[in-house]
Every structure is written in C-alpha cells, then in structure tokens.
Amino acid sequence: MDETLNKLYFRSLVDSEREEAPTPEAHDLRKLKAEAKGLSFYYGEVAALKAVNLPVAEHQVTALIGPSGCGKSTFLRAVNRMHDLYPGSRYEGGIRFYPDDIDLLDKDVDPIEVRMRIGMVFQKPNPFPKSVFDNVAYGLRVRGERNRRLLVEKVEQALRDAALWAEVKDRLDDMALNLSGGQQQRLCIARALATEPELLLFDEPTSALDPIATASIEDLIQGLKARVTILIVTHNMQQAARVSDYTAFMYLGELVEFAPTKTLFTNPSDRRTENYLTGRFG
C-alpha cells in the first residue's frame, strides 16, 4: 500500500518534470566514506551496540540522534578507536573505511594512524594549556613536521577553515585557555583540521556553548563538508535537522532508522523514531 503510494508519487513527479525523478535513496550515498557493518560493541558483558549497519556518505553530514544511553557516542568513539584505551571491551563486526576499504577495528590497523585521518571534536572545548599556535600545530608536530614556514602556513589555513583566523591572528602566542568558550571550540576544530583529516567526528560539539557560538559552529560544519566528511552526535534534534544531510536514530544500542534528514523529520517510518522526534518518549 505504501509502495503503491510511493510509485504514484514518483510517477507524478516524472509526469510533471518529464524526466527521471531521483528516489530519495539514490543520491550521494553511492559514494561512502565509511560504513559500519554488523557492528556490536560490549563493555564487559553489556552490549552497548547491537549489530549496527550505518553508511556514512562522503562529503555529507551524518547525524546520530537518540536518548541518553542509546549508543550514539559509543558508536562515534568506536570510529576512532577510543575504546582501545579501556580493557575488557570488545567488538564484533567492523567499520569499513574508504577508499582504501580497510576495517578500522582491525587489530593490524594502527589507532594512531586512524586518528591522523579521523579527527574528533568533543563536547567541552579541550584546548591544551599551550598557545593558540601550538595547539593547532600540535598534530603536525606529532607527525614529525619541523619546517617552521610550513607550520605557519598550515596553522593559518586551519584557523581560517575554522572561521577563527580573524579573531586570533594577532594573539597566536596567547594561551588558548584565555579564549572564549566558542573560540576554544573553534580552536579545537582548527586543531583537528590541521592534520587534514578525511573524516571529522563531532561529539555534542555545541552543548556547552551559547546560541550564537552554536550558530557559528553549525555554519562552520556546513562550510567544512565540501572538504571533509562529518559524523556528528547531538542531543539537540533541531541541530541534527539543521546541519545534517542524513540522520540515524539509535535506541538501546540499535540503529532504529536511517534516512535523509528531510525524510526522517517529516515522515519517519518507525514508530519509535516518531515518538522520539515528537517528544512522546518515556
């Protein structure tokens, strides 16, 4: 019945535009940056993720939403191997990373190498107690970059990309902790961008910021996606609706629904998604 309506709907599109109308599923998803396949994760005996299958489209923003404890942050942390730091945790399944098509969770894949290619920005701004310049240059130095001129160039570029350059260009030697909260968060984004990652993970990047700083980060995310693929975890549903191209709703460790953001927020197909989005939960 729904299929019938779907067919009718698309037929009407075709009739009116006289050309093949794309289905919502057909766009950029063809080119993936990463893809979780049957990913389960256990903290000891507790399953925090249950056979999650999630595609991450290249140069798109994918948002993970869900109530506290649904596994969205656990998923994000799995992507850059942060769980390696904790003993007693284990994975099943994997996360393919393209174009090399490696499994990020493979024991042979070096987590340091993974983190060079996958940047992460956290809920609370966490600049190092160093100067603005040294914060952004940090990753490059870890990587062994010693050429001062190149460092200066790359730091400036990263700060520009993070929309922070104009505000800090005259105070690059100031302590990063003297910046405002919103500036600190953009500094952390600049620090993540400096190593030119392919995938950027955001874990509640604006929950500690005021609405204006939040808006500037959201604007930044939109601007960044031309160069880097973005995966963002957020408690704020409206933020997911504003910034993302695809949204995944997770609940109790399961991926309940994944769809283009527009579809998910106007016509979710799973009852649980509907209840969560409209505030009919628990």
Add this chain to the structure above:
Amino acid sequence: MTPEQRTHTDKQYDEELASLRQLVLDMGALVKEQIAQAVAALERGDVETADLVINRDYEVNGYDVKIDEGTVALIARRQPVASDLRLLMSMVKAVADFERIGDKAKKIGKMTLLFSQHVANPFNAGLLRDVSTMGKLALEMLEGALDALAHLDVAGAVTIARRDRELDAEYQTALRRLITYMMEDPRMIGPAIDILFVVKALERVGDHAKNIAEYVIYLVKGKDVRHVSLEHLAQEIGTNNTSSTKHSP
C-alpha cells in the same frame, strides 16, 4: 494520531495541538452549515436566510485568523516535526480551503438576493433544478471530507476525492441546460447567469472538499498525493485499502 501513539511528554503540547485541531473542525462544521443554509435559501427564495448567510461570513473569517495565529505561535514555541508537523501543515491548508468554501456560501447568498429580484416566471423552477442535485452532492463531499479529517480516515478521503468527478459531470450538465434556457428566451439570460454563478460556486466547493481529503492522506501517510491521477489513487487505494486505515483521533 494512532492508537499506539503515546501522548507528548509535555502534556501542555498535546492540549495546544488538540485545541487547534478542534478549532479547525469547528470551522469546517460552520462552513458546511453555511453552504447548506445558502442552498436551502436559494431553493425556497428565502431572502432573510440568504442575508443571514452573507452576514455570518465574518465568523468564518474569524476562525481563519484565529487558527493562523495559533499555528504560528505553536510553530514558534514547539518546532513541531514528523506527524505533528504534518498535522499542522494539513490544518493550515484545510483552513484556507474552508475559508474559500465560506466565500462560496456568501456568493450563493448574494446570488439568491439577485435571483429573487427577477420577476417570478414559470421557468425559475427549471433553472433551480441543478442547484438542488449539485448542492446535495457538494454537501455530501464536504461532510465526507470533514469526517475523514476528524477520524484521519484515508479510505474515506479517497472516496471523496473520487466523487469530485461526479460533481464536475453535474456541473457540465447544468451548464448545458442553462445555455439552452438562455438561447430559447433572452429574458432568461439574467436569472440564468445568477444560477450559473451558483453552480460554479458549488463545483468549487467540491474541489475544496477534494483538497481537504488530499491533506488527510498527506497527514496520515506522509505522502503528497495532489496532482496524482485520480484513477490510480482511487482504484489502488480505494479497493486495496478498506481496513486498517481508520485511526481514532
């Protein structure tokens, strides 16, 4: 809202949505009454009732303004999504159609006043013949659309959308008949034109009822079925889908 759907965690939100929805249904009931009164007044040559209908249009417009205000406030405060968003969209659109239906009732009222000024002649009854069939059909459609909206009844909505064809056919018949009257006797042109405006208004009422039925389908199914061929819609949904689409409000 479907039986398995819960209430909002914030109960106040439920109440706001419910009261807005009730206003829309009240407005629908009012315009249905307006059309019924207008048609009856014309048939009886009852100028007083026609006047009443014309003067009551401000009430319809009052609903229009009030519901728009309520919707804007609700969007600003709640940022509705998913089925809540579709509900609001459907309500706003239905209100626009109700308002237009209200205008049609007023139009019929005005035509009744004009028509009553013509010297009574034995042909007037003939002129009015189509008004009564079309009026009945338009009212049935409007009532069906209102029921479908109140009960979120997709099957009912499809039936209404299909009946618009009948009304269009009646309109064509009426048109031919009126033209015949006018050709036979030029003195009939004045009253026939009055009636022509009336049958046109009734035909439009059917179109608006059909629009409302389409919003019901959008609201329940999340699919926009405007501009979809009627045969396909009616045939495939109407026959394959007589059960399991009825939701309690």
